[in-house]
Amino acid sequence: MRMKTEVNSNDLMSVCKRRGFIWPSFELYGGVAGMYDYGPTGFSLRNNIVEVWRDIYKGREGFVEIDSETVNPREVFKASGHVDNFEDLITYCTKCQAPFRADHLVKPFYENADVLSASDLEKAFIEHGVVCPECGGKLGPVEEFNLMFKTTIGPGSARIGYLRPETAQGIFVNFLNLYRYNREKLPMGVIQTGRGYRNEIAPRQGMIRMREFNMMEVELFVDPEDKDWVRFKDIENDILTLVPNTGDETVTMSVKEAVDKKIIANRVLAYFVNTTRQLLTRLGINPEKLRFRQHLKDEMAHYAADCWDAEVLLSYGWTEITGIADRGCWDLSRHAEFSGTELTHFKKFDEPKEMEVTKIIAKHKALGPKFKGKAKDISAAMESKTPGDIKNGNLTVNIDGEDIILTDEFFEIATVNEKVSGERVVPHVIEPSHGLDRIFYSILEHAYVFDEEKGYAVLRLKPEVAPIKVGVFPLMEKDGLDVLAKQIYEKVHTPRIEAYYDGAGTIGKRYARMDEIGTPWCITVDYEAFEGKDAGTVTIRDRDSSQQKRIPIDSVPSVIDSLLTGKPFSDL
RNA sequence: GCAAUCGUAAUCUAGCUGGUUAGGAUUCGAGCCUUCCAAGCUCGUCGCCCGGGUUCGAAUCCCGGCGAUUGCACCA
CATH class of the missing domain: 3.30.930.10 (Bira Bifunctional Protein; Domain 2)
Structure with a gap:
């Protein structure tokens, strides 16, 4: 072939x-x-x-x-990094129209050029005399281009x-x-x-x-x-x-x-x-x-x-x-940071551990009279800090945007024994990400063969993915062949197994049509189904070899089923 | 986004030095014929990418848009 x-x-x-x-x-x-x-x-x-x-x-x-x-709201992609990383600052040469990533052009002059804003970059062009690398022309204004489609909610x-x-x-x-x-x-x-x-x-x-x-x-x-x-x-x-x-x-x-x-x-x-x-x-x-x-x-x-x-x-x-x-x-760290919500897994130790912990204990007696209503918030904020946060003997906490500096008259450092039954960890993420359309297209390319003898294309799709699993044809659409073929079609066609009845034109044309969409098998009802030694059987044709075998009419659904679950055609 | 090339039916294509009923082939549909691999015959359906301009007249020439291919750039 x-x-x-x-x-x-x-x-x-x-x-x-x-x-x-x-x-x-x-x-x-x-x-x-x-x-x-x-x-x-x-x-x-x-x-x-x-x-x-x-x-x-x-x-x-x-x-x-x-x-x-x-x-998704903007916050999601601000956290994920897409808003910043997907946004390129672009400039065009006013003379030759060539586009450039604006930050790339000033890279030699800055350690971290990609943090510069559009107006920073425009100033940088002037300051460092940056011109179009292609033709030496003057560079135009710096524009934002974001690869994400933007909308309003x-x-x-x-x-x-x-x-x-x-x-x-x-x-x-x-x-x-x-x-x-x-x-x-x-x-x-x-x-x-x-x-x-x-x-x-x-x-x-x-x-x-x-x-x-x-x-x-x-x-x-x-x-x-x-x-x-x-x-x-x-x-x-x-x-x-x-x-x-x-x-x-x-x-x-x-x-x-x-x-x-x-x-x-x-x-x-x-x-x-x-x-x-x-x-x-x-x-x-x-x-x-x-x-x-x-x-x-x-x-x-x-x-x-x-x-x-x-x-x-x-x-x-x-x-x-x-x-x-x-x-x-x-991702989880970023969303935790941007949302202010802890996104962690609590990992239990096999045995709870006794741990010595040094911590800050707020002196409520001193805090109360001094800070009145705010005292409760302040003490909570203090106890979420660790001794490492104490600078020059003072502890600073932020309450509603206001920094409050606390001297050591308001807290003490104590070492206590605590029973710790586990720790919180940020899970790592393993991501297999599949481009469905690309996979779809690749399957078609790898399945495509042009049969030069037949003169048309055949898609050798795996039966499991083929859109139509079986074509059902009468050899001629008369003499009751069509009636039997339609009965067989009704039996094999299920929500899981898509079948296709076709009685029009020549048989070769119908096979060709099925080959072209990758249908792995075709059932044909011929005159031998009614008489002779093969009475009660129909032929089943294999797409890739064009070979045919005779199988009992009653067995058609089960044969298709076993072929679909991997039985080779040659074993029928 | 730039440049080059291109755009005629579902598909492949002729016509494109301006005036054609826009031609062919395949597919598709109806019918005849036909006892297994796009057979044959008859009939039929469907088309000049869109918009503007030039001209008495545009598929054909010009401009713009859209789309395709390739190169440059881009592709986190």
């Missing part, structure tokens, strides 16, 4: 559009770059991808799933909101709810699918960089001192293809070896790198076109402590489709 497996993304997009996988959004009105709608087959494929992901994280790992808002413009650039924050801001729900235990895994939004300057490469995109995000909260995973030993000998950030070379080694050699930071991160490999290959990503690349130190996101990208080889080159990051305690 002559097969062409190289993909031209235009050919693939043609098939996708014609066969209802994806459509450029708002084409009726000229289209909008970086936005796509999913058609019936595409949405079905996408849902199947999500189901496999769910099966692994919710099923095997026992994580819980939530759904949170896409519009409620009438007026009182409250600023942003469309979320990632779903993760919805999990972090619900940490306490989730933690209670999880009966205050770690590790705690939470998953969420949903849309994210980034106002890309120049969306390119089709579905690879979209302005509105779908994510499947996993946030795993772990004890910072216990970065292991229960099922690690089950997979420690699985083989990973890695590109560590120490060089450019690709290495293959077992998960265990990668951890032992400290290439991957810890066992839990390594486990989920491997889980990502399992997920992607199960979905139909070609294992030979899959690798995990470690982020370079300077490439790491503002929140990441270590990060590995799953990259697949597409017609566009190696493309990131999933990131597995150790976000450390960044």
